[in-house]
Structure formats: C-alpha cells, structure tokens
Amino acid sequence: MGHIGIKDLSSFHGALNEPLRLRLLRLLLERELCVCEMMRALKIPQYKVSRHLGILKKAGLVRDWREGTWIHYEIAPTLPSVIKETLVCLRSLWDQSPLIQEDLRGIRGPSTRRPGDPVVTC
Amino acid sequence: MGHIGIKDLSSFHGALNEPLRLRLLRLLLERELCVCEMMRALKIPQYKVSRHLGILKKAGLVRDWREGTWIHYEIAPTLPSVIKETLVCLRSLWDQSPLIQEDLRGIRGPSTRRPGDPVVTC
DNA sequence: TCCCTATATGCCCCATGTGGCATATATTAA
DNA sequence: TTAATATATGCCACATGGGGCATATAGGGA
Numbered sequence: 338m339g340h341i342g343i344k345d346l347s348s349f350h351g352a353l354n355e356p357l358r359l360r361l362l363r364l365l366l367e368r369e370l371c372v373c374e375m376m377r378a379l380k381i382p383q384y385k386v387s388r389h390l391g392i393l394k395k396a397g398l399v400r401d402w403r404e405g406t407w408i409h410y411e412i413a414p415t416l417p418s419v420i421k422e423t424l425v426c427l428r429s430l431w432d433q434s435p436l437i438q439e440d441l442r443g444i445r446g447p448s449t450r451r452p453g454d455p456v457v458t459c
Numbered sequence: 460m461g462h463i464g465i466k467d468l469s470s471f472h473g474a475l476n477e478p479l480r481l482r483l484l485r486l487l488l489e490r491e492l493c494v495c496e497m498m499r500a501l502k503i504p505q506y507k508v509s510r511h512l513g514i515l516k517k518a519g520l521v522r523d524w525r526e527g528t529w530i531h532y533e534i535a536p537t538l539p540s541v542i543k544e545t546l547v548c549l550r551s552l553w554d555q556s557p558l559i560q561e562d563l564r565g566i567r568g569p570s571t572r573r574p575g576d577p578v579v580t581c
Numbered sequence: 582t583c584c585c586t587a588t589a590t591g592c593c594c595c596a597t598g599t600g601g602c603a604t605a606t607a608t609t610a611a
Numbered sequence: 612t613t614a615a616t617a618t619a620t621g622c623c624a625c626a627t628g629g630g631g632c633a634t635a636t637a638g639g640g641a
Contacts, residue, residue, distance in 0.1 A: 341555035343478050349552075354476040355629080356465050372588060384631080387589050392628095406587045406638050419552050426548035430471075430541050433463040477599085494618060506601080509619050514598095528608050528617045583641085590635075598627080606619075611612100 341419070349420065352396040353427070357381065358389045360440050362412075363431050365399060366424060367444060369411035378443030463541070471542065474518040475549070479503065480511045482562050484534075485553050487521060488546060489566060491533040500565030 353359055360379055364370055370378075375386050390410055393399045398420075400413045412424070431437050475481055482501055486492055492500075497508050512532055515521045520542075522535045534546070553559050 340557050341552070343482075343556050343558045346481060346553060346556055347476070347478050350472060350475045350481065353472045354469070356469050357629095359468060359472065360465075373586095382631085383588070384590080384633095385629090387587095388629085391589075403588095403638085406585095408588060419555055423548060423552045426545060430463070430545045431468060433541055434465050434468055435462050436465045479599095495616095504601085505618070506603095506620080507599090509617095510599085513619075525607085525618095530618060585638105585640085587638085588636080590633100592631105592633090594630085596627105596629085598625105600623105600625085602622090604619100604621080607617085609614100609616080611614080 341417075348396050349398075352393055352398055355389060355392075357385060358393055359431065360437065361386070361389055362393060362398065362424070363428065363437055364440060364444055365410060365412050366428055367441060369409055370444065371404075371407040371409050373407070374444060375410075378440055380443075463539070470518050471520075474515055474520055477511060477514075479507060480515055481553065482559065483508070483511055484515060484520065484546075485550065485559055486562060486566055487532060487534050488550055489563060491531055492566065493526075493529040493531050495529070496566060497532075500562055502565075 353362070357379070361375055364375055364378060372383065372386050372390070375390075376383050379386070390399065390401070394401060394410075398413055398416065399410050400415075401408050401410045403409075412421075416424075475484070479501070483497055486497055486500060494505065494508050494512065497512075498505050501508070512521065512523070516523060516532075520535055520538065521532050522537075523530050523532045525531075534543075538546075
C-alpha cells in the first residue's frame with residue numbers, strides 16, 4: 338500500500354461532510370442495499386439518493402451493480418484496510434445519533450428477496 | 460452523556476472537511492501549540508491559521524487561552540469521550556499522509572519555552 | 582411495440598465556504 | 612505615548628455544492 342495524499346483525505350472527509358451521505362454510508366455498513374430501500378429508510382426523494390450515492394461512488398467508498406431494474410450498492414470491498422477500520426470506528430460515533438438509529442430501523446432484518454427471485458416491487 | 464444529533468455530526472465532519480483544519484487538528488493532537496508555531500509548521504499565512512482555528516473552536520473541538528501576546532490552542536479537554544476516541548482513530552488514517560508527517564516534523568520536540576519565561580520571539 | 586418501474590443526470594438557483602487583503606485589537610516594552 | 616509583536620476579523624470576489632424539478636436511460640412484462 339502506497340501513501341495517502343491530503344487530497345485523498347479531503348475526498349474522504351468531503352464525502353462524509355453531508356448528513357445524507359453519512360446516513361447512506363451508515364446503512365451500507367449494515368448490509369448491501371438497493372436504491373429504493375434507502376429511499377424508504379431515509380424517507381427522501383429518489384434523485385437525492387442517486388445523487389449522493391454517485392458522490393460516494395466517485396470517492397471510491399461504495400460500488401454498485403445492476404440486477405434487473407435494481408441497482409445495488411455496498412461498501413467498496415477493495416477499500417484500503419485503514420479506511421475500513423476508520424469507518425468501523427466512525428460507526429460508533431454515528432450510532433450515538435437518534436436519527437441514525439431510526440434510519441437503521443428502516444432496514445432491520447435481511448432482505449426478504451433472494452437473488453434469482455422475480456423482481457416484483459421494491 | 461446525552462445523544463448526539465445529526466447536526467453535531469455535521470459540525471464535526473464539517474470541521475474536518477478542510478485540509479488545513481485537518482492538519483491543524485493533527486498538530487494539536489500531538490501537543491498544545493500557539494498560533495505562530497502552527498504558522499511556521501504548516502507554512503501558511505497567519506490569517507488562515509486564526510480563521511480555521513476559529514472554526515475548530517466554534518465546532519467545540521479546540522479551546523484557547525491567552526498567555527501574554529500568545530494565544531495557545533489545545534484539543535478541548537471537555538470533548539465527549541466518543542469524539543476523543545474517534546480522533547485517535549482518525550489520527551491513524553491521517554498519519555498515512557506524507558504531508559501530515561512533514562507537518563509533524565515542524566513541531567518536533569517540546570516547546571523550548573516554559574510558562575513564566577519571558578516572551579521573546581515566537 | 583408500449584408501458585411501467587427503477588435509477589441517473591442535466592440544469593438553474595441559492596447558500597455556504599474559502600482566499601486574500603487590509604485592518605482592528607490586545608499585550609508588552611521602551 | 613509610541614512602537615512592535617501576536618492574533619482576530621470585516622469585507623468582497625469567487626468557487627464549490629446542495630435543493631428541486633424535469634427528463635433521460637434501462638430493464639422487464641404484456
């Protein structure tokens with residue numbers, strides 16, 4: 338692993354600087370999710386979710402893949418371990434927030450759908 | 460300790476969103492410093508240091524006190540322990556940056572001055 | 582092919598934040 | 612009082628970034 342530039346750090350902290358992105362990232366620390374699940378959990382319009390996920394993606398923090406009409410997002414598995422450890426640490430801080438806890442209740446329990454199941458509603 | 464609102468988290472991450480503030484905070488994690496020491500270590504104009512320290516102060520991350528013409532800054536001792544632990548964790552991440560390492564070399568060794576010594580140059 | 586659902590994005594307005602300079606304030610010494 | 616050092620801040624121009632709406636794109640089913 339090479340060095341991490343101040344530019345990378347800026348990119349990292351910039352990504353976390355937005356309340357919505359922070360909440361999205363926290364959800365993804367729980368498990369992989371599709372856009373519409375995050376919409377419902379955070380009760381925010383679709384274009385916001387897409388927009389901010391796009392920013393997280395550009396910062397290299399998440400990756401996405403398509404399954405039918407759904408786009409799934411997850412924490413990027415290729416993330417440097419330093420970053421991963423930092424996220425785990427930040428999670429403890431974020432979880433002090435009642436709003437974060439409420440968000441998490443919105444995705445409790447594993448997805449009822451399995452890969453291969455027909456795509457019905459989201 | 461009560462809850463931490465999403466507003467507090469935003470304030471926290473907002474404070475870290477600026478490269479200069481991040482570097483200042485990293486220096487202060489090492490030890491208490493006065494403004495002119497930070498100016499020299501980071502090689503940046505005085506008004507920037509003051510400005511950004513002011514923002515860190517408003518975010519509650521640092522506190523200051525006067526000693527003669529100097530203003531000393533340090534990590535706020537009253538900071539919630541969750542925040543303190545987070546800062547320690549973030550330090551590991553930040554220290555991966557060569558620029559951060561270079562900044563630290565600028566303040567190596569304890570201050571040569573002792574409280575009570577005459578204020579000469581900074 | 583047409584339609585519906587799911588997702589992404591272009592565009593414009595506005596709020597926030599920073600750079601940079603000049604200046605104000607505070608403290609100490611002469 | 613005057614000067615010098617150390618620090619804070621008001622002001623303005625500019626860049627960045629999010630809100631919000633409309634629209635584009637893509638996949639699946641009838």
